[in-house]
Amino acid sequence: MKKGKILIDFERCFACKTCEIECAFSHSQEKDFFQFIENPDRMPSVRIKKIGQYITPLRCLHCDFPSCVVICPTKALKKDENKIIIIENEKCVGCGMCVVVCPYGVPHINRDKKIYTKCDLCIERLKDGQLPACVLSCPNKALKFFEFEEKNEKVRSR
């Protein structure tokens, strides 16, 4: 299992939106890419934001003290042992409290399709030793994966 965080070199992002597509596709049920593009069943959990000259892929920061986890009334959101904030989709009741308390405006609830989207750091891929989809796909390397080394881990917990 890979452990780490996604870092953004945000002067390199030129808003091609590859990461958005890869993110949504890698989390969707659909296996066929062309089918997926025509009828996406999932929204991306990383979104390109452009404000004036600034462009940044915005995704969950996996905070150390996450307010969304604290407020979630069904404990659908939780911090796992690798410090990744994950959502158990079945438990979500769509109340939207996390949307209000998140300081960065990350969680999204689609009321029509009844899905909740938030970055899970591609936990399934990390377990297989792969990089997160957005990091792997970024053509200009604006997204990087910073891996914690065992040594670092110890230092952090000390």
Place this chain on the structure above:
Amino acid sequence: MENVEIIIDGVRKVVPKRITILKVAQELKIEIPTLCYHPAIEPYGACRLCTVEIEKNNRKMFVTSCNYPIENEIKIETNNENVIKIRKLILELLIAKVGYKGKVKEIAEKYNVEPRFGVGDDDCILCGLCVNVCKEIIGVNAISFSSRGINRDVSPPFGKEAVDCIGCGACAFLCPIGTIKIEDLNEKRIITKINANLELEKCKICGKYFVPKKFIEYIKNKIGNVELDVFLICDECKGENYIKRLASFSLTGGKNE
């Protein structure tokens, strides 16, 4: 914790005592249709669609799997002829009440139901998800069941207006047939069926109406009366704020050259 041994669809399995049949089935990836069950809410056992057949002390009977705790050694059949017959009948009755809507339609198609009792046009299957989520999870109790018998329905107090509703929308999210709908019209949020009418808060930055005032009040109380700026800013603007802050740390000021 004590364990018991059960046989489910011919497979022997040791399970912890008092776990429900539905949970065991879901672990084994056995499909049981449900309408009124939600993992975060206490099982209510209203729709009966999750019926399975069990054999206990050599006697066969039907139980609802979502709220049946396994106490002793039993044999469970989740998908035999009898069970399917019962599920079909329940679906026929549901269709007679509400017609082909949402999850009822989905499941009925899977079971190839041919409705003998007509196709109705009611708007509620009385699954109770909306009432229970409001009571158990949100803790607001804005809506409840009213009347008895065929007049039973979900409604706000005295059938008037849901005055306690905070407008979170969990009921709309869970309703399996899509009866409860949220409509945001400028400064008002209207929730159909439960008749709620809420004032929305304006985003401090862009001025868009985005979340009910009462909902913010509720969250404030929940975390101990803390007033935070982020509650009054819509998610788009929150993202933008964050990026601006990031940019101020960057050497080139975030220019893309």
